[in-house]
Amino acid sequence: MPSFIQSLLRSRAVFHFSALALTFMFWWSGVAKLWDFGAVQGEMAHFGLHPAALFAAATIAVQLGGSALIVFGGRWAWLGAGALASFTLATIPLAHPFWALSGPAGFIEKAFAQEHTSIVGGLLLAAVLGELRQASRDV
Numbered sequence: 001m002p003s004f005i006q007s008l009l010r011s012r013a014v015f016h017f018s019a020l021a022l023t024f025m026f027w028w029s030g031v032a033k034l035w036d037f038g039a040v041q042g043e044m045a046h047f048g049l050h051p052a053a054l055f056a057a058a059t060i061a062v063q064l065g066g067s068a069l070i071v072f073g074g075r076w077a078w079l080g081a082g083a084l085a086s087f088t089l090a091t092i093p094l095a096h097p098f099w100a101l102s103g104p105a106g107f108i109e110k111a112f113a114q115e116h117t118s119i120v121g122g123l124l125l126a127a128v129l130g131e132l133r134q135a136s137r138d139v
Contacts, residue, residue, distance in 0.1 A: 015133070016071060022122055023067035026084055030063030047094055062087045070126055077130030081123040088116050088123070 008014055020027075033040040037056060044052040044059070062083050069080025098110035 019071040019126065022126055023070050023084070025119075026063040027067035030060050030067070033060045033063070059087075070123075070130070074130070075134055078127040081127035081130070085120045085123040088120050092116055 033056065040056040040059065041052040044050075044055040049055040066080040066084040066087070069076045070084070073080055092113045096109040096112045096116070098106050098113055100106075101109055
């Protein structure tokens, strides 16, 4: 590997930028939910989650807290990645039941489920890389 690429990949700035990009969909959604908490409660009620306010607050906490742990958490990045991965997997049967749909709607929901699975893989990889970064500092 060329040395400039190696330096770039080991850069703290590139790490934080990558972590921000990986978690973008979560922290942006969390911020947007804070701006319109009433709409989030309606969304939770739509999916049968009651009490809606509690599920809305928990969703925001997981999205923002999990993202922050990946970006800034160091040793705790695994916890943020695990929380966001679990949250993402839980949304598949709840919001994207492609197996119960047919035609274009089923196709779209299956695509969302596949995308969610890829995001979970990226989050798990972030946890692994976070652990490797910590281990190399501990040596």
